[in-house]
Amino acid sequence: MNVEDLNIKEMIGNAGKILSEHDRKKGVLIHTLQKIQQDYGYLPEDVLKTLSKKLSLPLAEIYSIATFYKTFHFSPRGRNIVNICVGTACHVKGNKEIISTIENAFNVKVGGTAADMSVTVETVGCVGCCAIAPVVVVNSSEIVGDLNIQKTTSLVNEIKDGAFEGGIRDETD
Numbered sequence: 001m002n003v004e005d006l007n008i009k010e011m012i013g014n015a016g017k018i019l020s021e022h023d024r025k026k027g028v029l030i031h032t033l034q035k036i037q038q039d040y041g042y043l044p045e046d047v048l049k050t051l052s053k054k055l056s057l058p059l060a061e062i063y064s065i066a067t068f069y070k071t072f073h074f075s076p077r078g079r080n081i082v083n084i085c086v087g088t089a090c091h092v093k094g095n096k097e098i099i100s101t102i103e104n105a106f107n108v109k110v111g112g113t114a115a116d117m118s119v120t121v122e123t124v125g126c127v128g129c130c131a132i133a134p135v136v137v138v139n140s141s142e143i144v145g146d147l148n149i150q151k152t153t154s155l156v157n158e159i160k161d162g163a164f165e166g167g168i169r170d171e172t173d
């Protein structure tokens with residue numbers, strides 16, 4: 001084929017159509033993934049397989065896009081999410097004890113979810129509250145600082161009692 005014969009306008013036009021179709025699907029995909037996660041709390045594989053068929057997008061591409069965003073999860077999560085800060089200040093102020101207290105109390109390792117689905121325990125980088133290190137964030141909304149073993153045990157008991165379910169600590173008791 002002679003390069004001179006190429007109709008650039010036509011080529012761009014076709015490429016534009018292809019891109020917009022693909023982009024449209026990706027736009028639908030991200031919105032749909034958010035909805036799925038809202039409903040299930042994570043992205044179940046069988047639901048993603050169905051979505052892959054519906055959108056005619058390869059499952060691998062869906063995973064590739066979904067894993068790019070930290071907000072998506074691929075396994076069931078607990079009713080409470082406990083994020084233990086592992087930033088420098090919290091590390092220096094003894095977050096190791098906090099981690100082991102929480103792990104032992106819920107019988108789960110960091111990164112895991114308790115068998116009764118009451119909690120998922122994760123770590124997080126500095127949350128900007130170093131003055132009250134060591135710090136834990138519950139359900140992305142409640143920052144609890146100046147933790148020691150005793151205070152952490154009280155926090156664990158509150159979580160077990162469901163005080164944080166629904167996002168905000170219930171202090172009516």
Ligand code: FES
Nearest residue numbers: 085087090126129
């Ligand atoms: S290092 Fe934990 S809040 Fe800054």
